Amino acid sequence: MTTHDTAPPDDEAAGIPPDADPMAARDDDAATDDPPEAEQHIARLEKKFAREQELVPYQVELLKLQEHLELHGKKMIVLFEGRDAAGKGGAIRWVTRYMNVKHYRVVALGKPTEEQRSQWYLQKYVTQFPRGGEMVLFDRSWYNRAMVEPVFGFCTSREHADFLRGVVGFEKDLVRQGTILVKLYFSVTKKEQMRRFERRRDDPLRQWKLSEVDLQAQELWDEFTEKKYEMLNRTHTAATPWTIIRSNDKHEARVNAMRVILGAVD
Numbered sequence: 001m002t003t004h005d006t007a008p009p010d011d012e013a014a015g016i017p018p019d020a021d022p023m024a025a026r027d028d029d030a031a032t033d034d035p036p037e038a039e040q041h042i043a044r045l046e047k048k049f050a051r052e053q054e055l056v057p058y059q060v061e062l063l064k065l066q067e068h069l070e071l072h073g074k075k076m077i078v079l080f081e082g083r084d085a086a087g088k089g090g091a092i093r094w095v096t097r098y099m100n101v102k103h104y105r106v107v108a109l110g111k112p113t114e115e116q117r118s119q120w121y122l123q124k125y126v127t128q129f130p131r132g133g134e135m136v137l138f139d140r141s142w143y144n145r146a147m148v149e150p151v152f153g154f155c156t157s158r159e160h161a162d163f164l165r166g167v168v169g170f171e172k173d174l175v176r177q178g179t180i181l182v183k184l185y186f187s188v189t190k191k192e193q194m195r196r197f198e199r200r201r202d203d204p205l206r207q208w209k210l211s212e213v214d215l216q217a218q219e220l221w222d223e224f225t226e227k228k229y230e231m232l233n234r235t236h237t238a239a240t241p242w243t244i245i246r247s248n249d250k251h252e253a254r255v256n257a258m259r260v261i262l263g264a265v266d
Contacts, residue, residue: 051251058258059098065265066103066135073132075179078261079141082186083224084214085196087247087254091186092137094254095261105130108139121145121163122170129179142167146231151223152213164234171240181240182264184257185232186247190221 069076078095080088092106107128116124122142130136140148145163149155155163175181188196197218200210217224236242243260247253 055094061262066100070103070133075130075132076135077179078137078182080139080184081143083188084217085193086186086188087250088139088186090250091254091257092139095258103133104135106137147227151220151227168235168237175239180264182261183242184245185242186245188247192248194218
């Protein structure tokens with residue numbers, strides 16, 4: 001006759017008491033494995049929260065900066081430049097997250113219209129310049145003509161050369177007339193750019209960010225590099241300097257961008 005009053009021989013051999021709860025034994029076994037997915041998710045959220053908290057002191061100072069600009073009627077322009085997927089848009093979102101929406105604007109101009117094509121190249125940007133007490137953040141700027149346009153053939157060699165000759169004087173005039181100009185270049189490695197492109201491709205919530213132009217960025221990496229160095233060398237001056245933001249680590253890039261913006265005002 002078979003009885004079920006005692007645990008099977010295998011359990012006894014393993015040292016499990018006959019009256020032990022089999023589910024408890026399973027829980028003990030699970031405790032020795034890697035943390036379950038839920039715990040890993042919690043750990044990621046805790047890390048994200050800690051990083052967000054690290055940004056708060058800078059965001060508080062950015063609010064004070066806004067108050068300073070408004071009080072003194074100052075105008076401020078911040079340019080966010082860099083390759084595709086370098087982290088420009090995310091940095092802008094964190095810089096402006098708690099700002100007073102009445103005193104800043106984010107400008108991201110699209111493809112020029114036929115009317116704009118017939119105008120002075122910088123005209124469409126000048127119309128977006130800040131009034132007194134306002135900050136304008138350009139998600140890509142007139143420097144499209146220094147990198148994107150010549151690489152993709154959207155402008156002629158003459159137009160590219162004319163831009164590089166004239167933009168330094170244009171920016172010096174801006175600063176001379178009282179505008180605070182901050183130029184940030186977000187620098188990402190080719191490997192990290194590819195990783196971000198793949199994430200955009202595989203994530204339904206991010207696929208809208210991936211364009212045909214983006215997909216060509218890896219193939220044209222060297223061409224972009226050549227134009228980048230030409231741009232930085234030709235347009236970096238004491239009055240209107242570039243600041244390179246290393247952006248493989250998005251969090252560090254955001255912190256550094258905030259520091260540069262805050263440091264631009266006495």
